[in-house]
Amino acid sequence: MDLWLLSWVLSFLLVLSLCSSAELSSLRKGSFLSVEKPDDVLISPNGVFSAGFFSVGINAFCFAVWINESKDRTVVWMANRDEPVNGIGSKLSLLKTGELILTDGVRRTQWTTGTASHSGVDLLLRNNGNLVLVTSGSEKKDLWQSFDSPTNTLLPEQVLTKDRFLISSRSSTNYSSGYYRLYFDNDNVLRLLYNIPATTSVYWPDPWLMPWEAGRSTYNNSRVAVLNALGCFASSDDFKCFSADFGVKILRRLMLDPDGNLRIYSLVGTNKTWVISWQAISQPCKIHGICGGHSMCSYDHVKGRRCSCLPGYRFRNVADWTRGCEPDFNVNSELDTFDFKRLPHVESFGFDKGGFSKATLEECKKTCLNMSSCRGFAFKFGMSSGHQCYPKTRLFNGYISPSFSGDLYVKMPKSELNSVKEINIDTRLKCSGELVVLDRTYLPARVNWSLRFLLWFASSVAVFEITCVLLVRCFLFRTERASESEAVKQGYAYAATGFRRYTYDQLKKATRGFSEEIGRGGGGVVYKGVLPDNQIVAIKRLNDANQGEGEFLAEVGTIGRLNHMNLIEMWGYCAEGKHRLLVYEFMEHGSVADRLASNSLNWEKRFSIAVGTAKGLAYLHEECLEWVLHCDIKPQNILLDSDYQPKVADFGLSKLLNRGGTSMNGSSFSRIRGTRGYMAPEWVYNLPINSKVDVYSYGIVVLEMVTGKSPIGFHSLDGGGVTEHGRLVPWVREKVNGAATRESWMEETVDPLLADDYNVDRMECLVRVALKCVEEDKDSRPTMSQVVQMLLQNEGKFLHDPLGAVKKP
Template sequence: MDFLISFFLIFPFLAAPSSSRPSTPSTLSGGSSLSVECPNDTLISPNGVFAAGFHPVGDNAFSLAIWFARSSSGPTVVWMANRDQPVNGKRSKLSLLKLGNLVLTDAGQSPIWSTATASASVVQLTLHNTGNLVLTTSDSHILWQSFDSPTNTLLPNQLFTRFTNLVSSRSQTNHSSGFYKLFFDNNNVLTLLYNGPEVSSIYWPDPWLMIWDAGRTTYNSSKIAVLDSAGHFISSDNLQFSSADFGLGPQRRLTLDVDGSLRLYSLDFRTGNWTVTWQSQSDPCRVHGLCGSNSICSYAYDSARRCSCVPGYKMKNISDWSNGCELEHSFSEDDDHKTTIFASVSYTEFYGYEYSVFQNSTLEDCKVKCSESSICEGFLFKFDESSGYYNCYAKSQLLNGKQSPNLRGTLYVKLNVSRESDVLPLSMPVKETKLNCTGNNIRRLDRVYRTRSGNNFFKFLVWVAAAIGLVEMLCSFSVVSFLFWKTRKQPDPAMEGYFLAATAFKKFTYAEMKKATRGFSEEIGRGGHGVVYRGVLPDHRVAAIKRLDKSNEAEAEFLAEINTIGRLNHMNLIEIWGYCSQGKHRILVSEFMEHGSLAENLQSNTLDWEKRFNIAVGMAKGLAYLHEACLEWVLHCDVKPQNILLDTNYEAKVADFGLSKLLYRGGGCRSISFSKIRGTRGYMAPEWAFNLPITSKVDVYSYGIVVLEMVTGRSPGGGASVNGNEEGGGSLVDWVRKKMQEEASWIEGVVDAGKSGGYDAAKMENLIKVAVQCGEEDRDARPTMSKVLQMLLHPQEEIHPKKRSSTMDNKTINLAPWSKVP
């Protein structure tokens, strides 16, 4: 009986056909297949630059893709076969049939995609060094190639023709087709089009220019363009440009990004980082559709794009600006208790959708005509310098709005308000709404899978035998299993909730972590609740692997980092790649910083004064993002040089969120209570010692101390320099303030004389004054982090704050990571 049971248990595995593997790492032969369940089932180009196979695009969702395999931020996808129809993570395959057809099958049932090719001779699928996936016959005849059907990326020497186009992805994490398209139009011009759910419009080249004024031509009907290996792009419509690092060497890609801008990227193989070397839009607000209807786009070169609702409107979806804004209050057409008013927004333009243009018009005439029209949503009132009078541009829709100090137009929004309510002022600020990046926008595919039939007698016997064998095994080990269960710690439901919040990360096993760190042998740092090791992940990325200790505090730190960093995305914040939670082990996997921490580099001559200033700016951007941008309720609580990491370009990244705290979301109160003091002595704000309410100003104080330490070379205590030269006592802020009051040339006395190299005296003076203001004992005297950034980047606007205009008083800086591109 035991023999019979064993036979029936192993027979299905012996009888099942094995998955054929590629004959070489870059080639798939006819009759072979790649399985979604085998991560190693990939094709690798001979030079090791490109890989092809199944790429995860969601929860149990995969697409057949080609990607750069050497990017430090993970696979950079350049092509997808089924971007809008992902396949299941079980039993899905890419099969190369012997008859010459390449077929992608979902869960072993439905064909999702195929090349629709056939051949009487032997066929093979090869991934070339160029990134081109090519299906050929034995006599090298090309049946199909991926270069003929690009998605959102054009690779060097890949022809772009009248039969091809680039379509952006929907978002950074949603690879399905987005709203932006690059193609040759009917005038033979290479064009960028916004094709939204409701309207579409061309935005590049500038639609208000004649084609020849934009440097293009319509006379060449060949409709062909190409990017060569040296970084030069040329098109038949006379469009030409070159990468900033023109020349042979770097790997490059031309990608239509999710924000509608066409960008040329170069890959630095030493760091694995992508760098933008050319882009079609220097001002993102010139791209149509980014902010949706009834919304205004604003942009500053030192911050990022932001979308704001026009007066009387609110954001439809705070997690997606492109959905635009809707009326806060609506009235029926026959409502007798409403009246029409116009709220104005200065320095604004809305491109297109005029149902009429009234030339040489007065403001009152415009209001009357718009009030009488049922389709009028508002009008743009603008002075025409060529004619010398004002024109009224009546709008049927408020789309493609842009606000800039250089624009001279004023928008008047038509609003219906209740007669009994207070009438809105004629001039109103636009309503700003910050992005909520915590939403879980998962789209479920409406797809039904057939259930396997299993009514034949043989399968019935197999399942019966398997069940008997399973029961026998369970009985044999029941006592051991029970004892093991009793000794194990039961899973914490709260812990599972945090893991659900971190599903965007890769979950590693402890064995993978041990192998990546070579048995946790190379220690690169040590914190209060764990040790950081250098490791190499299976995809060859170098990572910083933080192994937390087993205390309750370490458990709390792990949950804080996973929950907090899982919602953050900024170029000046450390990026988490994954985690491990297996048994008693708690491990975080993050990007590796080549130059370590700021603390390790303070005595290094590699940090010249320009780098130190840039580090101060980068720290301010990261902290301002935590306090005021996408997640305005996050406090770091432990800002110090050890937690400021430097990448290969000495760009500062704020790290270690183990002591962070989420602010209360609901109300306007910015303070928060803590169960214990947090931070590091010397960098902690006075609020901690005097048991005062804790706000974002504690991070501002710590920031000021770190900047003064960078500038002076002295320890936070102020009594001694980090070089060991004793001088005075008290805090570092008091020491600097005393120098400023007593010495005429105080900058020379404050700046660390041990550091070689010159510095900009005006910039250094401003930096020190900002840092001293951050270190004020009174928290109300400290600026916010966005104000710190503004004072560093625009000192001329902040030296005499009392002389600023009212509009400057309300100026804020958006720190969404616009420049962080894939």
């Protein structure tokens, strides 16, 4: 009997070993690592490194490589740092095709190596921390390695090349992509870059130095940099540095930290802690963007780095210094109401609107006062050029520098000048510590059997029957049986995206076979539909059916995090086979284009539409968690509800990027986006693309609402005859600049359908704001938040009299 029990237990353990998802040393074809099993990790042969699922938040995991030797696990690489996966059902699988993929709980692919192999493939974690996908034949070949796609860390002997770069984390606890980048520039020089959607700027080596003045060489084409095992970090541009403990063979890493500084860390002591053995920048306040815009950085060895707002400004977010400060006054007041606050030895790098030598202080003040975009100026003394004046359109990268032989003058209202106190250096961030918990249903953990229960069970059931049952269960588990209920999949899909998932047949029935078309555009056709609960909806059938379900669901999930009263609300979606459909709220009054054509928009409605549209775009550009670039603002994409409140539509699948991610440029887009007549010049001339393309399109839409004319060609009466005009913008600008009074150019430009029933002040405000938005130079255009501010400032003058103090007779 004892021999029989022993053989049964051995068979049971054998079955359990077959059911194991992965071995500790490697992952083979057809195997996977599960997020639900903490022991599902790969360990390097020397035991220094591990690879597995790493918790980055509540119910949020990334697949990572970390160092075991340190006191706390130190992450050195992540596969999906910007797209964490669910804590239930997520897996890293090595497919039989040779592709390594990371899937979320709803089976959408979050990350993949894109590899393929007909022979055997193993995933190994080597002693140097390199995660490698290697063929298992007689001639082993590396198909993919983590060293080729670093995140924020370089390990010894890991090479940084011209096609790779380091991107900092957002913070010490937020592992998503941050604002700083280490990369090789086009002149072959290794640089540090501050990179946000609104601006980019190099801050190391010092940007005012030529490469050879900073000890760098541009005469190389290899563009490689590497940290060796002894603690020397060297680059092909002749840069070289040594750690303070150079020569000692200990564990080190080179890291681009969240504060933008590049540092070498060494693991020392019996308690295995990391110490800084070298850093690129000794003065932290010289790192660009560290305190955001219109702020000032200060530093001492006791309190460390601190940020404060410039006089007249307040923090945008007291829990995040990098958001910078915003004016606590109206920046668009009359120019003669401003004066300047002097800040001794404060330097602000960049955003100069020219420079003037041998200028007096009064001349410098006058120059800045006469420039509406000027926010202040730097005034300093040079031995060879005398006093120098640098008006600035933005007060950025400000810091106290006792060695700076000049002052910063901040432009602010005279009425607030005397009430401004000395700069208050903020002592700490105000963090709320609030966490958002995703709504998940967790399965209870399986209770471990005691040995007594196991023996009792073994004595009552034959070995053969139990072994067969376990083998069947193992097989079903590893092949992810297709009989999983649709209700569970729907639950996971809703939790991941925030929307209801419809089947194609449900939406086909709701639209009566897609019979009632209510709109169409470049992205697809929109149909009117009625859901089973009698709710009327708009259902958009997308043209591009080649997008994978994983990518589609990821973008739909991003849309779920957007919420604003002036953005169209999405209720659900369909991703079935090649079918991609989106379900939106139904807008009773259609689009602005429809209403303009039917002459059903009076002056008040047009002004309200301009304000609401600007608010929606300002949210997309500056307030939501993801940076959304619309790319196709036009009257057809601005919809009106029952109260004629505007809602921007078709914003969801335009261009979604994390705020700390790669900057947008022309190469980021597979094609030119937009509609003829509304497209910014950047598209035509292949210039870098940012949110100012939407600002331009918005300006065109406002001019079209004001004039009632098409932006790409129209006719008008001129001197008794009919004149053909090419484009709307130069025509309006010519009328405004050439008229003696505002009433005269208004009579020629305002839509005749308004029958002279409009407010003159509001009309002037709208036209001048629109003309600012359509400047050829994108840097001269305002942001959408500035547009909102300018419009609301004008709107506030008419709270008691909606028609305004002046009305056309």
